[in-house]
Amino acid sequence: MRVTTEQSANQPGRVTVPMLRVLDLLLSQPTRDDWFALQIVRETKLGSGTVVQILFRLERWGWLVSEWEDLGDAHDHRRPRRRFYHLTGTGARKARQLLESTLPRSLRLSPA
Numbered sequence: 220m221r222v223t224t225e226q227s228a229n230q231p232g233r234v235t236v237p238m239l240r241v242l243d244l245l246l247s248q249p250t251r252d253d254w255f256a257l258q259i260v261r262e263t264k265l266g267s268g269t270v271v272q273i274l275f276r277l278e279r280w281g282w283l284v285s286e287w288e289d290l291g292d293a294h295d296h297r298r299p300r301r302r303f304y305h306l307t308g309t310g311a312r313k314a315r316q317l318l319e320s321t322l323p324r325s326l327r328l329s330p331a
Contacts, residue, residue: 234317237265241273242314245283245306252305255288259304274304282310 240263245254260270277283285304293300306314 234321237263237269238273238276239318239321240265241270241277243318245304246311246314246318249306249311252303254304255301256304257301277310278304280310282307282313 241259244259244262245251256267256270256274259265259274260267263270274283274285278285283304284307285302288301288303290300
């Protein structure tokens, strides 16, 4: 399923079901600022390449911002650094509008 909307610098030209799933997950905890790609992959059960491309697109549109984890924190946990993502105010608003217009309420993770 693809939903076509008017394309602009900060809005998608087409929206896919995987993008809706990622947005729905991010909106399920809108103030959370420590989502990372692998966690989103696990939660949505989408492929890593799909999730990363969606995150890049959402960041380019200004719907998400990201920052790298502190190197010391990653080192303390003996793992590579993570890139954390969170929705901007505009992103959360536009994502809600998009989900309300395309995805039935019964299929959403986030509260009504």
